[in-house]
Amino acid sequence: MNQLLTAGVSDDSHIVAVYAPLQQQIALAATLAVHPQFTTRAKSEEDLQVANEALKFLHNANAVIGSIQAGFFSAFAFESFFNVRRRKRGAATSPSQDFDEDAAGIRSVFATDKSLFSQAEDIWQIIGWAFNCSARLDTRWQRWKLWLDLLLDVLEDDWDEHGELVRKTGSDQNYGKSLIMLYLRGAGGRTERRRIMRAVLADGSEKSLQAFPEVFKNETRERRVPTEIEHKELNLDEDQWGDYDMDDEDDEVLGDLQSGPANQPQNTSANSSGNLGGPESIQLRQRLLTLVRKLPLVAKRIVLTDCS
Numbered sequence: 001m002n003q004l005l006t007a008g009v010s011d012d013s014h015i016v017a018v019y020a021p022l023q024q025q026i027a028l029a030a031t032l033a034v035h036p037q038f039t040t041r042a043k044s045e046e047d048l049q050v051a052n053e054a055l056k057f058l059h060n061a062n063a064v065i066g067s068i069q070a071g072f073f074s075a076f077a078f079e080s081f082f083n084v085r086r087r088k089r090g091a092a093t094s095p096s097q098d099f100d101e102d103a104a105g106i107r108s109v110f111a112t113d114k115s116l117f118s119q120a121e122d123i124w125q126i127i128g129w130a131f132n133c134s135a136r137l138d139t140r141w142q143r144w145k146l147w148l149d150l151l152l153d154v155l156e157d158d159w160d161e162h163g164e165l166v167r168k169t170g171s172d173q174n175y176g177k178s179l180i181m182l183y184l185r186g187a188g189g190r191t192e193r194r195r196i197m198r199a200v201l202a203d204g205s206e207k208s209l210q211a212f213p214e215v216f217k218n219e220t221r222e223r224r225v226p227t228e229i230e231h232k233e234l235n236l237d238e239d240q241w242g243d244y245d246m247d248d249e250d251d252e253v254l255g256d257l258q259s260g261p262a263n264q265p266q267n268t269s270a271n272s273s274g275n276l277g278g279p280e281s282i283q284l285r286q287r288l289l290t291l292v293r294k295l296p297l298v299a300k301r302i303v304l305t306d307c308s
Contacts, residue, residue: 026070031111072179092170
């Protein structure tokens, strides 16, 4: 799929048609890029390569096609997956936010129940948990920092693309269609505003871990790699997902990094609880705050006012 995105891209002398991925594929790649089953609990180099290729695919989609045309707004909208789950229960859904799973041809738990966007409450839980990892769980932080870097690339480029539309149309309403504004829509009250800032400043403390717990089940566990591993066949063309649909409960795990109460990971990095996680973490936090400061006055007031 990465080859389809980048094939034929050369210079600005002529327009080259490129493959535009489905929004479901974007969302699935976002899950595979960070899911512990393909990263910290990867069975083999091949499994880890799945996560690496997914991350590369997302960067290519954003760089080659652009955030708007690639459909990151819908792919990264948590409501889409909430609607999928409501549809399974027979409840009404919103057609504008709903995904057609059959049309996408994706039959995997990582596109539905185990999707990043169904496991997390919202983007701020993900951000808060990732920054908690920067302070206390270096193993998971090594992956989450790559995912946050991708997210910020998408948010920044998406904001710039909508800025171009504002300049062309003269309407500031185009800013309201950006992905960062989607994530800020629920921040109208004092409690919500404080939660956003606490996510950005998550420090791995007990209070922060309670506010922003792990995203995936048993995420802080690592896999014991046996001497010999037998893998089921992986053939995406024939819709054979091999081990990638197995339940986490079937995993052989060793080195549970949790200590004390459940979901209370111990300090496994050089950073201690109560800090901001080192230079890379601070840089990502600064990028997020810089993006927020670019927002129109109304968005600044929503996020930055009365958050102390």
